[in-house]
Amino acid sequence: MSTPAQAAPQATLRQLWPLVRPHRRPLAAAAALSLVAAAGALAQPALVARVIDVVGSGGDLLPPVGLLVVVLVASAALNAVQQYLLQRTAEGVVLSTRRTLTDRLLRLPVAEYDRRRTGDLMSRVGADTTLLRATVTSGVVEVAGSAVVAVGAVVAMALVDGWLLLVTVVSVGVGLAVVVSVSRGVRRLSQQAQEEVGAMTAAVERALSAVRTIRASGATAREVDVVAASAGRAYTAGVRVARLQALVSPAGSIAVQGAFLAVLGLGGYRVATGSIAVADLVAFILYLFLLVMPLGQAIGAWTQLQSGLGALARVQEVLALDPEDDARPERGGAPLPVPARPPSRAVPLLELDDVSFGYPDGTEVLRGVSLAVPAGSRVALVGPSGAGKSTVLALVEGFYPLTGGAVRWAGTDVRDLPRAGLRARLGYVEQEAPVLAGSVRDNLLLAAPQATDPELWAVLADVGLTGVVQRSARGLDVPVGDDGVLLSGGERQRLAIARSLLARPALLLLDEPTASLDARNEALLRDTLAAASADRALLVVAHRLSTVLDSDRIVVLDAGQVVASGTHEELVETSPLYRELAAAQLLV
Structure with missing residues (x-):
């Protein structure tokens, strides 16, 4: 069973800015409303003190009470508008982050997908971006707004009574010191928890993608245990975060209660000695409320911020990966145009010149492979499993960088051509x-979105799939199920071939095109490929030699090297390996 990926480096507040920047205007509006609401909140204790003074002096209560009511209602309305702006902006940040992350995920070099688990990448788009919702926007703005209220409350408290302020600062300061100390580990533990959630998602994706094999193998209970174990590790990591976060609330509560008790005790004494008036003590206590409430909000927002930064680190890890640039060549310099055909028959449409390829771990796959595919020809790659045949096609598509040699299209190194144009x-x-997943139409239009219905029907007829479409009243819109599960293996293969033929490529790369076909459909497909090769070149990987007997050239690979090349008749005479493969299939 795979272990969770190594934790990404921790993110910083500075890395939040690129995500928030497109939403800076509504955030600025929310911040401005927060400042106005803070001013209204700071005015309320002074207005209450004024009401108390008017009651004591027997004056007219209507003006101060009316003003107090207006300020209360206005502050509540401003808070409602601010919260709406924050929540809407939060959803916008999540949406733009998911779009950016999805765009990057779908453009990564193919080698990255080989190194990473699909479920973990899915978790970054889902769970990690969701965790940013309250953090990236509400957390940052609430911390700033709470800071304004807290500073204003402290200034007002200092103007009322310095001794009471000193007691308050000492009491609250001790609590804050404990909170900051405790919350230091929240980001690290939260990031670890998200890694475990990603591993659990990967375990679920692994099981669901092979559910039929698991069910047929009687391995359902074992796979349930595997996923449950992964979920258990995610639970344990989440509990560690909850345990640490739970310490924050008691520390804050003790600080607040201690401050209230100290202020009430010292304040009552100072009122009794005539040092301050009752109205001033009431105002100070209200300012104390204004201080501790935003402090509590700020502590909660800070904790959310730490959790969100842990999720942001996982998002940034993917965004930091270099994507493939379809519009640019692999090598530097201005991209060259991609010719559709070579300038003459002397220049092959495709040429591999002494190509070598190996994986970063040192595994060598191809060594000095050379072959040519002239325009309008059919070239086959045959050989035992693991010989490197499919790797040749992957290199032609530019999925991996070459270790040595060159792949040329119409005489030009493909590394000097834009990938999109070549593909x-x-x-x-x-x-x-x-x-x-979707319909037959959706799959056919993937590479040729402008194709018409007659063109779709024609290519389906070419590969013998019209019966699949005609047996449903929905026609071309008949669903194929997730991963084409509603089609047979042969039908899936023919649909994939039809999809490629519809795009009218100059070169068709086929990896085991008849692997899932019966004899009748194999013969039909051979006729289709023969017709297709009239105006395009074919490079075919095949284990079933009957598919490629009439190829213009057959290249035999073994252990990553070309060991023979020629027609079927020539290879039967000159290549012991090819003769062995042909004899095993009763072709000699």
Whole structure:
């Protein structure tokens, strides 16, 4: 079972700015409303003291009480508008972050997907961005607004009575020191908890993606235990965060209660000695409320901020990865145009020149592979499993950087061509023939969004899939299910081939195109490929040699090297490995 990925470096407040910057105007408006609301809150204790003084002097109560009511109602209204702006902006930040993160995830180099678990990447788009909702906006603004109220309350308290302020500062200061000390570990533990949630999501994705195999293997209970164990680790990590956060509230409560008791005791004494008036003591206590309430909000917001920074670190880890730039070549310099065809028959449409490739861990896959695919020709790659055949197609598509040698399109190194332009000339059907959830139409339009219905029906007829569409009243809109589960393996493969043919590529790359086909449909597909090769080149990887017997050239790979090349008849005579493969399939 895989372990959670190593924790990403911790994020900082500065890294929040790129996410918040597009929403700076509503945030500025919310901040301005927060300042006005703070001013209203700070005015209320003074107005209450004024009411008390008027009651004591027997004056007219209507003006001070009316003003107090207006300030209360206005402050409540401003707070409501501010909260709406903050919540709407919070959703906007989450939306833009998810869009940015999804865009980056779908543009990462293919090698990144080999190193990372899909479920963990999904967790970053879902759980981690959700955790930013209250943090990126409400947390930051509430801390700032609370700071304004707290500073204003302290200034007003100093004007009322310095000794009471000293007692308050000492009591609250001790509590704050404890809170800051306790909350230091929240960000680290929260980030660890998010890593465990990502690992749990990956475990669930792993189980669901192979649920039929798991069910058929009688492994359901074991997989449930695996996911449950991962969920247990996420629970334990979450409890550690909750335990630390739970210490914050008692520390703050003790500080607040201590401050109230001290102020009441000392304040009552000073009222009794005539040092301050009752109205001043009431005003001071109200200012104390104004101080401790925003402090409590600020402490909660600070704790949320620490948790959100842990999630932000996981988001930033992905955003820091360099994406593939489809519009730029792999190497520096201005991109060259991508020719559709070579300038003459002497220049192959595709050429691999002494190509080598190995993974970063040192595993060597290809060594000195050279081959050419002339325009309008059919070239096949055959050999035992693990020989590197599928890797050749991946390198042609530019999914991995070459270790050595060059891949040329019409004589130009593909590293000097824009990836998007090159891939527009290529059609690629993977060995697994992935089908996207949706309808037959959705899958066909993936590479050719402007294709018309007659064109869709024609390409389905070419691959023998019209029966699948016609058996449903929904026609081209018949659903294929998640991962094409409502289609047979052969139907999925033919749909993937139809999708590539519809884009009319100059070169069609096929990885085991007949692996899931019966004899009848294999013969049909051979006829389709023969017709397709009339106006495009084909590079076909095949284990079933019957598919490629009539290829213009067959290249035999073994252990990452080209060991033979020629027609079927030539290879039967000259290549022991090819003769062995052909004999095993009763072709000699």
